[in-house]
Amino acid sequence: MAFGLSLVEQINRARSDLRLGVPIVIRGPDGPALVMAAETATTERLDAVRLPGLVLVLTRHRAETLKARPYDGDVARILVPRDGGLGWLRAMADPADDLRHPMKGPFQSARDGSADLHRSAIGLVKTAQLLPAALVLGAPPPELTAGLGLTELPLEPLARELAGASIMAPVVNARLPMVASQAGRVHIFRPRDGGEEHYAIEIGQPDRAQPVLARLHSACFTGDVLGSLKCDCGPQLNAALAQMGAEGAGVLLYLNQEGRGIGLANKMRAYSLQDQGFDTVEANHRLGFEDDERDFRIGAGLLRQMGFSQVRLLTNNPRKVDMLNAHGLEVVERVALKVGETAQNARYLATKAAKSGHLL
Numbered sequence: 370m371a372f373g374l375s376l377v378e379q380i381n382r383a384r385s386d387l388r389l390g391v392p393i394v395i396r397g398p399d400g401p402a403l404v405m406a407a408e409t410a411t412t413e414r415l416d417a418v419r420l421p422g423l424v425l426v427l428t429r430h431r432a433e434t435l436k437a438r439p440y441d442g443d444v445a446r447i448l449v450p451r452d453g454g455l456g457w458l459r460a461m462a463d464p465a466d467d468l469r470h471p472m473k474g475p476f477q478s479a480r481d482g483s484a485d486l487h488r489s490a491i492g493l494v495k496t497a498q499l500l501p502a503a504l505v506l507g508a509p510p511p512e513l514t515a516g517l518g519l520t521e522l523p524l525e526p527l528a529r530e531l532a533g534a535s536i537m538a539p540v541v542n543a544r545l546p547m548v549a550s551q552a553g554r555v556h557i558f559r560p561r562d563g564g565e566e567h568y569a570i571e572i573g574q575p576d577r578a579q580p581v582l583a584r585l586h587s588a589c590f591t592g593d594v595l596g597s598l599k600c601d602c603g604p605q606l607n608a609a610l611a612q613m614g615a616e617g618a619g620v621l622l623y624l625n626q627e628g629r630g631i632g633l634a635n636k637m638r639a640y641s642l643q644d645q646g647f648d649t650v651e652a653n654h655r656l657g658f659e660d661d662e663r664d665f666r667i668g669a670g671l672l673r674q675m676g677f678s679q680v681r682l683l684t685n686n687p688r689k690v691d692m693l694n695a696h697g698l699e700v701v702e703r704v705a706l707k708v709g710e711t712a713q714n715a716r717y718l719a720t721k722a723a724k725s726g727h728l729l
């Protein structure tokens with residue numbers, strides 16, 4: 370149908386619905402299921418779906434923190450207790466008060482049937498940059514789904530789309546003289562799937578036949594803009610641009626993957642947990658995220674699209690090297706980028722070295 374909504378359009382609508390607290394429907398092989406994000410649920414809507422079989426889906430990391438068994442590998446399906454109100458739901462999804470109220474169990478889990486639909490529900494909630502926790506009601510009564518105009522998504526195509534790589538379209542580029550180099554040019558790329566725009570800052574006119582000095586920089590509002598001392602992002606951004614300026618050529622991708630892909634609100638939740646004593650990796654896990662949720666295929670795709678095939682990559686993160694090599698870019702050299710160490714970020718950098726394999 371030329372004029373009807375495509376799957377990608379429906380998925381983006383679903384993402385907005387979840388952020389607003391509006392339920393959506395995912396249709397799997399066993400029929401439709403009603404899905405809501407735990408973070409944006411209201412008492413009224415929770416009461417409406419509080420029926421036998423209602424489950425709260427959490428990721429393995431969040432379930433482990435709560436001492437609930439993740440029977441489905443990477444996700445857990447916890448039956449919502451009869452007296453589980455909005456307070457219970459928020460406390461399950463959000464670790465902010467875990468230390469004050471550690472005992473939330475015992476839990477009963479749903480273990481029958483496939484958890485594929487639940488897994489996609491969590492995937493969708495994550496891409497909406499909400500806490501990774503979703504309410505799922507299988508076989509909902511017709512009055513909760515019919516005639517309400519709820520967004521409906523077919524499970525298999527949804528799962529495929531969530532796992533797929535974004536295809537970027539160039540929107541515009543323009544000259545930008547900068548402190549680091551007068552010969553700067555900013556390129557804007559927009560994904561076809563309605564996700565975040567990403568930027569490439571090209572310095573000089575790098576020869577596409579030679580390895581280019583390149584950096585994949587992930588957005589860090591606190592470090593890049595506010596001069597945070599908790600991380601090294603701001604100094605790394607400036608040092609990378611300065612080195613490209615000094616060499617006369619380079620490309621820096623500014624990827625809008627704030628907080629290693631969890632979004633600024635969730636990163637601030639992680640910072641709040643770090644103030645309770647958890648390190649950067651533990652904080653992500655307590656929230657229910659992997660330590661790094663970034664999709665580095667985006668960076669590889671953008672570099673290829675700009676005509677580069679070989680890079681000298683400014684990074685201390687071996688995962689970035691591996692991911693570029695795996696996705697069609699040859700990293701001929703890793704160029705270390707050691708700047709911006711402070712008393713406040715020493716533990717952060719040590720944790721990245723110990724747990725995430727960063728090179729010191």
Ligand SMILES: Nc1nc2c(ncn2[C@@H]2O[C@H](COP(=O)(O)OP(=O)(O)OP(=O)(O)O)[C@@H](O)[C@H]2O)c(=O)[nH]1
Pocket residue numbers: 585586587588589590600602605626627628629630631636639640649653683684685686689721727
């Ligand atoms: N979730 C989370 N994200 C953080 C934290 N501190 C910084 N970040 C984010 O981490 C990302 C930093 O990424 P990069 O500068 O690419 O750093 P990297 O993966 O360590 O690799 P290199 O700097 O290339 O060595 C940015 O998106 C920051 O917003 C934190 O404590 N928690």
Ligand SMILES: [Zn+2]
Pocket residue numbers: 589591592593600601602603
């Ligand atoms: Zn940072």
